[in-house]
Amino acid sequence: MTQVSTPPRTAESAAGVVTEFFDRYRAHDVEGMTDLCAMNAAFSYPPVELWGKQRVLRGDGKVRTIGKPLWTGLIASFPNLSNTVHTLVSNDEGDVVAEVDVEGTQQLAWGLVAPAGQHYREPHLFIFHVGPDLLIDSITAYWNDAGISQQLGHTEVD
C-alpha cells in the first residue's frame, strides 16, 4: 500500500508553507491559497468592519467562507494586486509572523470606496498558525484601512 508521508513541522517547514501562500497570493491563485489551509481553518481580519444600519459585518470566520470571497473580491477590484514579504519569522510550534506590503490599483468598487484608478500600498502584519499536517489552520492580519482609503481618494470615515 502506498503511503504519503508529510515532513515534520519545523520552524523552517512552517515558514515554507506561508512563503508559498504569499507566492500563490501574488499569482492570484485563490484556490491554491485555500488548498494550503486546513478544511476548517480560522480567519480573522480585524480591520474589516462594515457598519450597516442594523448590523456590522466583520472579517471573522473561516478561510473557506470569509477569507476566500474576500481575497477573490480584492483581486477583482485590484487586478494588479501584489505583495512584498519583508520579514517572515516562525517557531517549531507552527507560528509564523510576516510583515508584508500589499498593493494594487483600483479598477472596481471595494467596499464603499468607488474606483478612481488610484494605487495603494499598505503595510500588513500577518499571523499564521501551521498545523502538524503542514496546513494553515489560522490566519489573522492587521493593517490600517484608513491608509488604504486615503490613498484611494476616499476621505470619509465609513
Next chain:
Amino acid sequence: MTSSSVGTSTQAQIVQSFLDALARHDVEAAMAAVDPQVTVTVHPLGIRGTGAGVLHEVVTDLVRAFPDLMISVSRVIATGDVVTALFKAEGTQAGSYAGAINQEKHLDIDQAWRFTVTGGLITEVSAYWCQAQLYRRLAVKRYDEIAIA
C-alpha cells in the same frame, strides 16, 4: 528562525513586562524594558523614528487621552528574537488623540505589536492597528477634517 526555548521565553517575558506596565499605566516601568536606541514604527500614526523618546511619547499620549485604558492581551507569540503581541486596547476618551478632539467616546481596538528583543531590551517595535476603526469609534467623520466633530 528559532532560538533556544529559554531565550525565547525570556524575550517573551520582557515583552510581557512592557505590556503589563502599560496596562497599569506605568509608562516609566514600561520604558525600563526598552533600549534607548529603539527603532519605532507606528504604522497607523505614520510614526517612524529612533530613540526611546519616540515610544515614550506614543504610550504617554495613549494613557493621557484614555485615562481608564485597559489592555487585554490575547496572545504573545515568541519566534526567536521577535515577539508578537496581540491585544485589545479599550478606554474612554478624555483628551485629544491622533488629531481627534475629545467627545468622550469609548474605544476598543484590536492591535498587533511586533517587538524585537536583543540583549534583554526591546530594540524594535512595529505597531499595527486600523486607524479607520479608531476614528469611527471617536466619531470622526472625515480623514481630511479629523478635528471637526
